[in-house]
Amino acid sequence: MRPTSEAELAEIIRTATGPLAIEGGDTRRIGPSGGGAPLDMTGLAGISLYEPGALTVVAGAGTPLAQVEAALAAEGQRLPFEVPDLRGLLGRNGVSTIGGVASANASGPRRIQAGACRDSLIGIRFVSGEGNVIKNGGRVMKNVTGYDLVKLLAGARGSLGVLSEVSFKVLPRPETEATLLCRGLTPAQAAAAMAKALGSPFEVTGAAYETQGTVTALRIEGMEGSVGYRRAELARLLGAGWDVLDPAASAAHWGAVRDVSAFAGVEGAVWRISVKPGDMPAVLAALGADVPAICDWGGGLIWALVPLAGDGKAAPLRGLLAQIGGHATLMRGHEHLADVPVFHPEPAALAALSEGLRRKFDPKGLFSQRSA
Amino acid sequence: MEMPIANAAIVAGKPAIVAALLEVLPPDAVIFDEAEVRAYECDALTAYRCPPLAAVLPSTTAEVSAVLKICHRMGVPVVPRGSGTSLAGGALPTADCVILGVAKLNDVLETDYDNRFIKVQSGRTNLSVTGAVESDGFFYAPDPSSQLACAIAGNIAMNSGGAHCLKYGVTTNNLLGVTIVLMDGTVLEIGGAYLDAPGLDLLGVICGSEGQLGVVTEAVLRILPKPEGARPVLIGYDSNEVAGECVSDIIKAGILPVAIEFMDRPCIEATEAFAKAGYPMCEALLIVEVEGSATEIDEQLALITEIARRHNPVELRQSQSEEESKKIWLGRKSAFGAMGQINDYMCLDGTIPVSALPLVLRRIGEMSKQYGLDVANVFHAGDGNMHPLILFDANKPGDLELCEAMGADILKLCVEVGGCLTGEHGVGIEKRDLMHVQFEPQDMEMQLRVKDVFDPKWLLNSAKVFPLDVTAGRRAG
Known part of the structure; x- marks a missing residue:
């Protein structure tokens, strides 16, 4: 139809x-x-x-x-x-x-x-x-x-x-953009650097850490003069070790972060994890050092690539989230993992409200398949 | 304004209700003396008053839950109340209701700069949220005019905005999580210090539900680093149309000012007489404010003044100092007070597409003549949120009704041109009976069903938002 x-x-x-x-x-x-x-x-x-x-x-x-x-x-x-x-x-x-x-x-x-x-x-x-x-x-x-x-x-x-x-x-659409980039930070150091930048008045519009290559990146957008000023101020705030990407390289970098390109075509299940930004290092630790991750939103959004085996680390991941708050969605690979709910289980009272709403909006149950 | 007839059985049962409330609250937190409950008979929409059956002032989420359980069991309607600053009658009681005030819930529970949030109890005032973090260089962005007094609970209920939402958004864009107590006493944590919802966005529908879905007792709010500085420019034009074009051109040029405020001649004259801010006498005045470092401000203001000049302003004044900035804002900020000096007034807050501005202002002028009531317009031009102030004399019989009729006509016009009845004040009782102008029956039915899920007995603030005839069957059940 x-x-x-x-x-x-x-x-x-x-x-x-x-x-x-x-x-x-x-x-x-x-x-x-x-x-x-x-x-x-x-x-x-x-x-x-x-x-x-x-x-x-x-x-x-x-x-x-x-x-x-x-x-x-x-x-x-x-x-x-x-x-x-x-x-x-x-x-x-x-x-x-x-x-x-x-x-x-x-x-x-x-x-x-x-x-x-x-x-x-x-x-x-x-x-x-x-x-x-x-x-x-x-x-x-x-x-x-x-x-x-x-x-x-x-x-x-x-x-x-x-x-x-x-x-x-x-x-x-802003006139221009620039990115400050640093290699070699640990997850904890990256989280701290991103928190520092996001807590500054320099209007950072992108803050991400990738475990592969240990790349931390911070983006600034706006009018030419303003971007130049803020880039310099931010570099001063963060200290040595930060390189500058020109507008084209900056756009390419954030395109890859946005689209999670690093995990495209690579075998493995992919989790999308939403947490308090500062909890990023704890989540990476729970997943294990061998799990590649792209941590966007200053650490608050973690894309993790896990092996297609067992429960795909669902138990340690969701176990940790139950303690610290947040949620994890299995974006890819569910068909290869044993009994892992794709969507994060909700507390019973919230699930009841959500179910109540679904029944009121869709009494015939036509839309029970979540799609997009 | 019609309100439901109080349930006589509930009114008669007052002693038992009060006794039950006193079992779960300290004596000073239950107000039931007929003279004392009058303190809660109205909010900032003072034309309508009704003393409640009783008022309670719980100090903890557990107490809120205990109160709601009692009212739920005994079938007593509850009206939640923040600071009582609603201009829409959102906290207006019925004679058979218990007012649940959150004023004692005013602590800061957690401040986390690394993760840029603050967790507060919901009775805390808007400005004191910023007050708790500003010495560390942060602020809470939504800034309704009543921010000195209004509570976060009310901000969440009405999804409050402010002058700076063009850049920073309104309450819903700055709210990360809530602790909410449902009418049956269930306590829920929704959202938190992370940025999105795991399933349905319940937080999104709770914000702006005018206290009809639950009582919010705690909130996790996003805080932002304060900009290095801000500076306004004052631009005067001899026509509303040209001022409207200037606003549109500024936005199209790719600048996003933090605020664009608009005042028309009646408003300029009244505020100038009252506050003496040194405004030029002209048809339309714009205050455009930008933020950043000194260099960034200069860069943006240069572009804005260049655009403004293209439209031949009668006045163009860039603030050169902190003092001058204050003076430019002084008139705008005292606009409501200035109008209050002249007469009683009713403040509307319909929103229109920015492109419809000249047409709407012209039609409002015509209505002003037709009704014989003066109107001054002051509004957030960047986002089309109008605040026509209709002047009337509350002591003159029939004037309030005339003013309300004219207000209704203006709001109908807002909807007709593609806008809405309320941009930031909420529907409350004030615009309740106009909902059918904006919504078809099936649109409202879907909203009512949301309340069915959260509050099946329809006990929570139920005489608001939707026309009484639309909710009659549900409220009776």
Whole structure:
């Protein structure tokens, strides 16, 4: 099924009797594909409104991400949250859609400064499990009218409803960028350096540590003069040992961090771990020194490559997270690991609330397959 | 403004309810004397008042849980209250309710600069959160005008904004986690010092739910390093249209000022008479503020003034000193006080697409003539969040009703041009009956179902946000 209008989408859902598999470009789905009748969302495409002066763009959920990004780039703007392209990591080759981006709350390195996808998503239209068209939020960036279902649907991976249209707040693309890079730091030293930089007034928009090559990188973006000033101040703050990457090298570096390129095509299961940034060294220790990791968000987002054996280190990892807080999602390799839940188990009371919401939004259980 | 008829059985059961509350709280934390409960009869929307059955002031999450368990068991409605600064009537009681005030919950629980968060109890005031970290060079970004008094609990309930959200976002963008007590007394930790949710983003829907889903007792808030400096530029134009174009051009040029404030002529005149900030008399005044080091500020202001000049300003004043900056902000910050000197006023906060600004200001001017009520406009132009202030005389019979009718017309206009009823104050009771202007029945139904899950008996702040006829069946159940 490939609806080409919201009304058609609503009709399909209203009359559906069995599970549906909502598909954008199939570039972000994680976990087992649970079956269900394919519902191809690419027919609901097109940018319906773009006002550069109001920093707002509205598009059909099936609009290719690349189309949105190109339209913004033509006006010197961009999506603030630096959308990761995980096709390499996940071994897919589809066309990422903007609805899939929202459904996965897909957010890259700039999340630490500009917020996540959910922070820029200012409005949605979606179809509930009963086939009703629902709108929430809108096209203005300050809106507290009624409950914020926008946040609830962002990252819900289609489990509460099918997005038909999304509105985003966008931001100007900065004039230039620069990266400071240091090799040879231990995880603890890297965490400390990143905390120092992120605690400075120099507006760091990327802070990541990679265990392979022990590379720590810090990014600054903005107007030419400002970037030069902050780069110098930051270097002074951090002390000796930091090299400068020019804008092109900087962009390439953060593209690789954003897309977790180092693990693309390399055998192994991949965890995506969200913790308090300062807990990064403890997580790496629990995983073992031989586990390659890319630690973005100042250490708060850890991508770890583990062997396809046993439980893929799920027990020590989730055991530690139960003590220190945070969560881990198995992004890749579940089919090779024994009985490892892909999504992080929630405390019973929270799980009950979430389940209650899913039943209210999707009484027929059509969207039980989390997709994106 | 209609409120539900108090449940006579609950009112009659007051002695038993008070006795049960006194079993779980110290005597001074339960207020039930008829004169004393009057302290809680209204919030900052003072046109509406109703003394509650009782008010409680718990000091711990456990006490909040105990109170809610009692009220849940006895079927008593509960209205949570932060500092009572809501302009929308978010904390207005009903005669059969218990006010649950979080004022005693005001401690800082944890400050962590390496991970850039602070954990506070929810009764702590907004400004005192920044106060707790500013000597170490940090601040908490959302800055509603009432920040000296308003509580974090209320900020979370209303998803409060402020003048600087163009750059830093509103409460929901700066909230990492909460401890929340559900109506049945269940205590939940949602989120934490990490940056995203493991499953559904429950934190996202709790923020801005106007105290209808649970009582937040603790919050993990993101703190940011203070910028090195900030400086505003004052730009005056002889037309609203041109000022609007200037705002749009600044944004399109790739600059993201930390604030862009807009004042129209009636507002300029009133504030100038009141605060004497030295504003030029013109149709539209912009205050554009940028942040950074001295060099960075110069770089940005040079670009902004170049853009401003293209539109032939009648005044262009770059602040050269801390003192001058203060003076430029003085008028803007005293705008509400200035209007209060002239008359009673009602402050709206609808948001519009920035492109609709000239049209909306023109229509508001027409409505002002039609209703015979003066209006001054002051607002956050970068994000389209308007604050029309309608002047009226509370002592003149019928004037409040006239003012409310005009306010409703303005908010309908905001929705009509693609905006919304409220940008940062919340719906409360004030805009409750206008929700159908912005939402279709099925849109609201989906929101009501969220409350069904969190508060199945509909006891928590239930007479707010949604029109009473829409929630009637649920509140009765």
